[in-house]
Amino acid sequence: MLEFNLQFFAEGSDKTEEPTQKKLDDARKEGQVAKSKEIGNCLGLFVFFLVLRFMAGSISNKFIDLFGNIYGSMHSVTVYPSGDMPVRATELLFRNSLITILVIILPMMIIGFTVAFLGDLVQVKWKPTGKPLQPKLSKINPLKGLKRIFSLNSVMELIKSLLKIGLAVPIVYFYIKDKVFLIYSFYEMPLIQAIILIGTTIIDLGIRVSAVYIIIAATDFGYQKWKFHKDMMMSKQEVKDEYKNSEGDPQIKGKIKRKMMEASRRRMMQKLPEADVVITNPTHYAVAIKYEPAERDAPYVIAKGEAYLAQKIKEVAKEHGVEIVENKPVARALYHNVEIGESVPPELYQAVAEILAFVYHLQGRI
Numbered sequence: 490m491l492e493f494n495l496q497f498f499a500e501g502s503d504k505t506e507e508p509t510q511k512k513l514d515d516a517r518k519e520g521q522v523a524k525s526k527e528i529g530n531c532l533g534l535f536v537f538f539l540v541l542r543f544m545a546g547s548i549s550n551k552f553i554d555l556f557g558n559i560y561g562s563m564h565s566v567t568v569y570p571s572g573d574m575p576v577r578a579t580e581l582l583f584r585n586s587l588i589t590i591l592v593i594i595l596p597m598m599i600i601g602f603t604v605a606f607l608g609d610l611v612q613v614k615w616k617p618t619g620k621p622l623q624p625k626l627s628k629i630n631p632l633k634g635l636k637r638i639f640s641l642n643s644v645m646e647l648i649k650s651l652l653k654i655g656l657a658v659p660i661v662y663f664y665i666k667d668k669v670f671l672i673y674s675f676y677e678m679p680l681i682q683a684i685i686l687i688g689t690t691i692i693d694l695g696i697r698v699s700a701v702y703i704i705i706a707a708t709d710f711g712y713q714k715w716k717f718h719k720d721m722m723m724s725k726q727e728v729k730d731e732y733k734n735s736e737g738d739p740q741i742k743g744k745i746k747r748k749m750m751e752a753s754r755r756r757m758m759q760k761l762p763e764a765d766v767v768i769t770n771p772t773h774y775a776v777a778i779k780y781e782p783a784e785r786d787a788p789y790v791i792a793k794g795e796a797y798l799a800q801k802i803k804e805v806a807k808e809h810g811v812e813i814v815e816n817k818p819v820a821r822a823l824y825h826n827v828e829i830g831e832s833v834p835p836e837l838y839q840a841v842a843e844i845l846a847f848v849y850h851l852q853g854r855i
Contacts, residue, residue: 503724503725504722504723505724505725506722506723506724506725506728507722507723508718508721508722509723509728509731511731512721512731513721516721521717521720522612522717523612523713523714523716523717523718524609524612524710524713525612525706525709525710525712527702527705527709527710528608528609528611528706528707528710529604529606529608530605530702531699531702531705532604532605532607532608532703532706533601533602533608534699535696535702536600536604537597537600537601537695538692538695538696538699539696540597541597541692542692542693544596544597545685545688545689545692548593548594549685549688551589551593552593553681555586555589555590555593558589559586612710645712645716649705649709652705653702653705656698656701656705657701660697660701661694661698664690664693664697665690665694668690671686753829754798757791758792758801758802758805760791760792761791761802761805761806761809761811762805762809762811763779763791764778764779764791764792764811765778765779765788765811765812765845765848765849766811766812766813766814766844766845766848767802767811767812767813767814768814768815768816768819768823768841768844769799769803769813769814769815769816769820770799770815770817770820770821771815773795773796773799773821774794774795774820774823774824775793775794775798775799775800775820776790776792776793776820776823776824776827777790777791777792777793777802777806777811778791778823778833778841778844778845785832786832787833787838788832788833788841788845789831789832789833790823790827790828790829790830790831790833791829791830792829793824793827812848812851812852814848816840816844819841823837823841
């Protein structure tokens, strides 16, 4: 007995997150886009028959002239006594005829290619990539191939094929049914008239089938967009992994940030002995101020801290003989509004100046 794991065929139900822009951009680089090949096919087919409808007369005349020229040039070719035509003359005649045929059908080929190209361009915009052309071993993986056979996409392709046949057959039947009396009268018509009638019938039938084909293509395009969005959905773990890869691991970033803060605190503590005064809350905040009139117009903050760090600042200040002054409003205002290295704002000039004057008086500097 063989055991089958049905989860092999199941889609991931844990993908509940919307796709990120990075995932959509990466998928675009890999050539994965929401595109329906039916759009280009149906538009190309519809325009082909539509153009043929208006150019049929001109094209028919050109082909008639071509055959006339071919048969008319036969007499100018020297035939061998055996009845065979010379190879060189035959090649020249065939080449000239082929060139003429290409010139006749070239406008229709260009129009068809342009319409198909524009159909794809409208769907996915212009961003070419060669990634889908690169060989991949996963494309020949039998397990993935088996999964694709039993996938929802395969079912949809089958439904589309059946829908095309189911819609095309009634259109062809009812259209030909109305033309049966003309088919029986072909033997009474001149050859040219019969050819024109057959061509007109085929062209009109092609336009009708193509018009219905457009409806199928539009439906398929909506399905492809839904399927692409569903395939691009991400699990919570994928979002976290992508964030780690693009922005960095939060734990590592946290460690780096802590290291930078520690280094900044060490530098701050090294400069603390240079302070003129430490203004405290007294227990919650501590801000060290320095004033150098020769270098800066206003006093500036060289260190500040809260809670434990505030206590460390006061301890270092005591060790180096820096005056500590308690002033709750000024300490709180400086801590919340002035960063390390910034000057005291004008609205605090008066309060800080009074504190510095008091310290300088204690030190006998004034």
